[in-house]
Amino acid sequence: MTNTLTNALTDNTIAASFRLAYPGDKADGFSLDVDVTVPGNGITAIFGHSGSGKTTFLRCVAGLETADSGELTVKGDIWQSASHCKPTHKRPLGYVFQESSLFPHLTAKANLDYAIKRSGVPFSQDLYERVLSVMAIAPVLPRYPAQLSGGERQRVAIARALLIQPKLLLMDEPLASLDSARKQEILPYLERLRASFDIPIFYVSHSMDEVAHLADHILVLEQGKLVAQGNLTEVLSRIDLPLKFGEETGVIITGEVAERDNQWHLVRIAFDGGELWVRDGGDALKQSVRVRVLARDVSLALASHDDTSIVNRLAVEVVEISQDQDEAMALVRLKCGAEYFIARLTQKSVHQLQLEPGKHAWAQIKSVAVVR
Amino acid sequence: MIFTEADMGAIYLTLRLATTVTLLLLLIGTPIAWWLARTKSWWKGPVGAIVALPLVLPPTVLGFYLLLAMGPNGVIGQFTQSLGLGTLPFTFWGLVIGSIFYSMPFVVQPIQNAIEAIGERPLEAAATLRAGPWDTFFTVVLPLAKPGFITAAILGFAHTVGEFGVVLMIGGNIPGETRVVSVQIYDHVEALEYAQAHALAAGMVVFSFIVLLGLYGFQRKQASLGMKYGG
Known part of the structure; x- marks a missing residue:
């Protein structure tokens, strides 16, 4: 054993x-x-x-x-x-x-x-x-x-x-x-x-x-x-x-339904370190849910932009960078509170943004799926 | 009445022989078929070939060696004598043993094909449902391979009814003991009793035709039910 x-x-x-x-x-x-x-x-x-x-x-x-x-x-x-x-x-x-x-x-x-x-x-x-x-x-x-x-x-x-x-x-x-x-x-x-x-x-x-x-x-x-x-x-x-999980690379975040926005049919999911707005799937308030965030849906910016269609923006810290299967791509591991995200970026972007462990950035999350 | 008393005796003896042989062959042939269908052993080829030998050998060859083996100095003969049963040639049970060898492939092969057609999956599924080997055999293998067993029984029976060479070699021509229909026809022809020979021969043709017709009808029905079958 x-x-x-x-x-x-x-x-x-x-x-x-x-x-x-x-x-x-x-x-x-x-x-x-x-x-x-x-x-x-x-x-x-x-x-x-x-x-x-x-x-x-x-x-x-x-x-x-x-x-x-x-x-x-x-x-x-x-x-x-x-x-x-x-x-x-x-x-x-x-x-x-x-x-x-x-x-x-x-x-x-x-x-x-x-x-x-x-x-x-x-x-x-x-x-x-x-x-x-x-x-x-x-x-x-x-x-x-x-x-x-x-x-x-x-x-x-x-x-x-x-x-x-x-x-x-x-x-x-x-x-x-x-x-x-x-x-x-x-x-x-x-x-x-x-x-x-x-x-x-x-x-x-x-x-x-x-x-x-x-x-x-x-x-x-x-x-x-x-x-x-x-x-x-x-x-x-x-x-x-x-x-490598390829296109399926992504993390799972467990959180709780904290708020329901009936006007825009969204719910806010609070997790240890941040919150995510996702489409309202009918989960009850306070219910524990599991969401999946794919690495390909996460992009990074060094400053927070409000003039973007992306709803979910989180302050994160770069923890680790590694080569993906495809040599043009890199995987960047990000810490947000107690949870981790992974961003799949081009090596070129990693170079241009001068990303390195310890650097702070804004993660823009294009899509979040409630999986449970 | 077209059949003489001797003819009726031969018919009765033939049916008794074929029934006995079919039942014994289902008992003996099933484990052999099971083993042949499932083994990965090197012996599968040789054993399969031995079982199939009667398909190609002249019955006289088989009968000759069985005669030697069952005779007073043969292996089987020594054994039966030691049991106080005497020797088997020219007896009903000698014929039964000869017929078992002779009809073996007709019983083993349909069952083997049917078991092979079932595949591993139902057996594995049964094992994961706590069914032991015997339980699996009776509740899964037998029902799924049933058409193969029925085909085997029909072919084994019909083939035993139709044998001649082996009977002549080891059974001879003893009324009520070894004189089966095929031998009786031979006797009629030898004695130039063509009318009698005709009656029995035509009876055999009709019997065989009906049996095969029934078999093919049964197989077609199984095929249309989408069940797998052997033979």
Whole structure:
């Protein structure tokens, strides 16, 4: 356990260490070498580009893939040790696959019953009704999977994974097989899932948008190695990672709805160090919200300008400057109170404004999205 | 009545043999098909080839070696003698064993194809839903591969009904014990009883045609249901 997010290994953590290699299976082979401890609550995003090993990692956790050497302890239960490896069907987990994994010969209802019968936990009518209502699948229960839309199928699959009453829910890009309209349709269900059920979730994704909406923690994998891990806000505000997020580079700020401007349909979100005006999404006053600010939407000026269309201007201090993937671009990390922003600027602008750590500037934020 | 008593005996024996062989083959062939469908072992090729051998070998070759093996000095013969069962050639159970080898590929291959068509995903999904291997077999594999099993049973049965060479080699021509329909037809022809031979031969043609018609109709129905099937 070299990497620990928490101070000590307590009962409420998930510790995983996997090493496996497929020598020469593909052109250059693939290996996974990850050793990590994550909190046993909330959603942990396992993020990486394709081929980074994120799905393999998840399959190792499920026991669907057997690592050459591996150890896995989930909230005090040993699922895998050097000497023993529990088979998948003996691990109290739920798994949502990328594409539909519903049994085609059973109706949606019978698919759910399949899980209920085998959960090993007494059936709870209350849980059943909650799952049906959160996933909104009651009307489609009599149908066969072939008669369901892609989105409905994934919702039934998620419900099935919940009804097994898992100690850990594993989701392998559950939205990847859906088109973007369907993704937007399912995301709210996942948010409700997160809010309604107290189950730790490992969520594999290559979409920073999904991660920004859902995750509390993040593991970033690249070529089978862990390159960053920790609290989502913290990891996303770093610009020193070897893995670049490209156009998706951006930070997450958590704040509270402080004021509603009914005339202009805006709400003011106050955070530790400043405030942001965003479009009114109907969130109640005092409600905690999460907003995402993309680096490409942040520009810098050395003086405050009032004669601009940009609503959000924040006094910031330059903390760090690093090269982006594209050699014309730089990433500038900015501190505003307790929060950080990242600006994606041309190297030329960095030079002309003579930006350097410690310098004060005004960040102009063109767009802010409320993600939760 | 177009069939003589001897003909009826042969028909009854043939049906009894085919039923016994089909049931045994479903029991023996399923694990073999399962293994062939799922293994990544080097042995998959050789084992698959051995199972398929009766497709290309003359039945006399198969019958000849089975005759030797089941004879008093053969491996199977020594074993059955040690159990006090005597030797198997020229007995009903000798025919059953011969037919099992002879019809094996017709049962194993449809089941193997059906299991391969299911793929990994439903099995993995079942494992994540706490279904153990047997549970998964009966609740997921069997229902999904059902058309393959039905095809296998029909082909295994029909092929056993139609065998001749192996029967002649290891069964001979004992009424009520090893004289099946195909041998009975041969006897009629030898004895120049063409009318009798016609009755049985035409019966076989009609039987086989109906069986295959039913099989293809069943497969077309499965295909239109969008279910995967083997065979």
